[in-house]
Amino acid sequence: QVQLVQSGAEVRKPGSSVKVSCRASGDSFSGYSFSWVRQAPGQGLEWMGRVIPIFGTPNYAQKFQGRVTITADTSTSTTYMELSSLKSEDTALYYCARVYSNSAYDLDAFDVWGQGTMVTVS
């Protein structure tokens, strides 16, 4: 069964950037796409974007366009999420999640989740 293991907690100053990693083990990496979802303290879930590793093509939520970069490295089965121009409102738990799709480009569900990475902007 696939596992997604994320990098550790980060603390950043406002205006800086952060890059979080998510390594997949135990199953095919290139056969799936991966998304990033964040959750501010005490709040709900918010989708940020996704990448299809075999194509390297990302899709981003409009809210994060221009600030987020999601990439994938098939040689290490790792996906990355980099968020720039950080603000205090970006303080949140950031999750990577494997996408379940009925066809190549669909985004139908998230069937495996990482443990989350806390990013604090202060």
Next chain:
Amino acid sequence: QSVLTQPPSVSAAPGQTVTISCSGSSSNIETNYVSWYQQFPGTAPKLLIYDDNKRPSGISERFSGSKSDTSATLGITGLQTGDEADYYCASWDYSLTTVLFGGGTKVTVL
């Protein structure tokens, strides 16, 4: 404010049934699959229902999903204290080109 609308909380006694609604629109729920997630405090969300009404392997039959027009529903039968958690619906929105999550519903077992 979420575009998918869920009640903030629902509650029921052990053994009873609860339903959680998720209201959307023609650009999301009506035309795309709905999924449901369970989240306990301090842990990552877990997929409960996908493709509107399918359960992943290992998910109890007590959890069920349904959809009609622009609304979806998660049902939990035989409520147990271990079901106390937050539940989220999600669906792709082709107009916004984003995945939308509901605001979440806290289930309390009385």
